[in-house]
Amino acid sequence: xxPESLMMSYGYKPELSEGALKCPIFQxxxxxxxxxxxxKGFFELAYGLRxxxxxxxxxxxxxxxxxxDLEILENRLSLWDEADDCAVFxxxxxxxxxxxxxxxxxxxxxxxSNPLYGGTYHFVKNVxxxxxxxxxxxxxxxxxENIEKYIExxxxxxxxxxxxxxxxxxxxxxxxxxxxxxRVADKYSTPDKKVYLAVDNTYMGPLWQHPLKHGADLIVYxxxxxxxxxxxxxxxxxxxxxxxxxxxxxxxxxLGNMAGPWTGWLLMRSLETLKVRMDQQAxxxxxxxxxxxxxxxVNKVHYLGFLSEKEDPRNYExxxxxxxxxxxxxxxxxxxxxxxxxxxxxxxxxxxxxxSLGSTESLVEHPSSMTHSDVSPEDKALYGITDSLVRFSxxxxxxxxxxxxxxxxxxxx
Ligand SMILES: *Cc1c(COP(=O)(O)O)cnc(C)c1O
Numbered sequence: 001x002x003p004e005s006l007m008m009s010y011g012y013k014p015e016l017s018e019g020a021l022k023c024p025i026f027q028x029x030x031x032x033x034x035x036x037x038x039x040k041g042f043f044e045l046a047y048g049l050r051x052x053x054x055x056x057x058x059x060x061x062x063x064x065x066x067x068x069d070l071e072i073l074e075n076r077l078s079l080w081d082e083a084d085d086c087a088v089f090x091x092x093x094x095x096x097x098x099x100x101x102x103x104x105x106x107x108x109x110x111x112x113s114n115p116l117y118g119g120t121y122h123f124v125k126n127v128x129x130x131x132x133x134x135x136x137x138x139x140x141x142x143x144x145e146n147i148e149k150y151i152e153x154x155x156x157x158x159x160x161x162x163x164x165x166x167x168x169x170x171x172x173x174x175x176x177x178x179x180x181x182x183r184v185a186d187k188y189s190t191p192d193k194k195v196y197l198a199v200d201n202t203y204m205g206p207l208w209q210h211p212l213k214h215g216a217d218l219i220v221y222x223x224x225x226x227x228x229x230x231x232x233x234x235x236x237x238x239x240x241x242x243x244x245x246x247x248x249x250x251x252x253x254x255l256g257n258m259a260g261p262w263t264g265w266l267l268m269r270s271l272e273t274l275k276v277r278m279d280q281q282a283x284x285x286x287x288x289x290x291x292x293x294x295x296x297x298v299n300k301v302h303y304l305g306f307l308s309e310k311e312d313p314r315n316y317e318x319x320x321x322x323x324x325x326x327x328x329x330x331x332x333x334x335x336x337x338x339x340x341x342x343x344x345x346x347x348x349x350x351x352x353x354x355x356s357l358g359s360t361e362s363l364v365e366h367p368s369s370m371t372h373s374d375v376s377p378e379d380k381a382l383y384g385i386t387d388s389l390v391r392f393s394x395x396x397x398x399x400x401x402x403x404x405x406x407x408x409x410x411x412x413x
Contacts, residue, residue: 003079004275007268011075025265026068031060064256069264074237076271077227080206081219083239087248088264092202092222093119094257095236097127099218100162102251103196103244106132108161111151113140113176115169115375115383117200117222124164134159139382140169143314144180148187160188165216166200167209167322171331171367171391172384173302175318182215196244202226202358207278208325218244223267225358229277233266235259277360277396281328284402285394291403292332297340297410299333299388328394329357331367338387340413341366345390347409350401357393362402364392 012023033039042059044050052058060066074086089095100123104110112124114137124135136154138147151157163185167176178199185195198218199211202225211219221227223235236259238248252258259267289303305326309316319326334340345353351362355371365371372385380386394402 003076006079007076007271007274010079011072023069023072023265023268026063026261028063028067028261030062033059063261064258065253067258067261067264069261069268070259073259073264073268073271076268077206077237078239080274081201081210081212081239083212083219083245084242085245086237086239087245087252088223088259088267089236089238089252089257090259090263091234091257092220092224092236093123094255095220095222095238096120096200097123098248098251098255098257099198099220099238100124100128100133100164101131101255102247103198103218104128104131104133104161107159108133109156109159110135110162110164111147111156111160112137112164113166113169114138114379115140115172115372115385116164116166117170117202118371118374120164120166120200140167140172140174140176141315144177144184147181148184151184151188157188160195161193162196162198164198164200166203168203168304168327168329169383170203171302171329171372171389173304173327173329173331174383175304175315175322177314177318178211178214178216178322185215203329204323204325204327207275208282208327209323212240214322217241218248224356226278227270227274227358228267229270229274229359231354231356231359231361231363233263233270235263235267278325278328280396281358281394282325284396284399285328285330286326287399288392288394288402288406289326289330291406292330295410297335297413299335301330301332302384303330329391330394331389331391333384333386334388334390334413336388336413338366338369341388341390343413344409347412348405349408350397350405351392351395357391359393360396362393362395362397364390367391 017024042061045058077086163181165176181197185197189195196217199216201219202222219239221237223237289301292298293301307316307319351364354363355365367385368387
């Protein structure tokens, strides 16, 4: 069955919860063992003291290690990306930082695509450096051949341990070729040093892009965005094969940054409507992109649906291979600068002026002075983060109402 058919029931047995149709919130810190022998057995498995027997299931011990709301959520989240397993966190940043701390060691290099989410960038530049982990960025629009050339020029091949990618890039929608990155990662892997490919799939997942199928080892999510989808919860997730998720979950146990049962329950509720929400958001985005594209006060619309085979064959090819939708994130350059952008943002009524994205309500913001305000002027120019750029996260409202809102706001610019 398809994931959307399974989101209401998968992994939950009503008979274990007094017949409750819905998975209850297991608001408990600890779990009662049936016997001392059972408790001993659970701990042997939890600490890896012995292998699991064929029919044995890992039992519940303590909510920092496992909890039904997290386990069922993790099983359901795994379905969309066809991952072996998943680990959920109390924020996207805790998912990202745990992956980096687990797979990187002092002396290693992490190579990342630029522009990166601000929190991730700060963690790489100000926290990982304290542990002797070095980093270099490549431009999201570079081809795999150029990324390889860059690694050679910088002489970091031997120390390269992780390629970390955000695609499409925020806020410009530049695409990174994941299969190309896999080839680069393999080239610098040796029998005793694997180069991991980790992908932040927050912008397109888990519906429209499945990085594991394109060679990624790890997917990270801010579940605060499309997965949560209602702007009412902060959460994160990591997905991959059994081996990598086991490592991530072990570090999570000791950092103690797992999601709580209430977050798990909220996200399970969100997953039931994930597909209908995202489908509608993408449809609305297409309508809005076309409207903006024909507006005299708009210079350029950055929308993946406008990629053209003739003008941009490389990105078009990556788009066709890697994505099943143009998504619901649009950015566009107004005619003018910051003054005109602010005038527009201040005049919107239905779309709310706020950062974050992927939610049921449409959200607009000004990357240059908000989400990307600490990007250097040179890099802003390089990535096209201009003073006239506005980012629009399209929600589930009626698209004609959104367009009417945009129309009245543009009229005031
Ligand atoms: C929001 C976001 C994050 C951080 O997630 P939090 O849930 O806020 O910790 C990471 N990456 C991307 C692309 C994001 O949009």
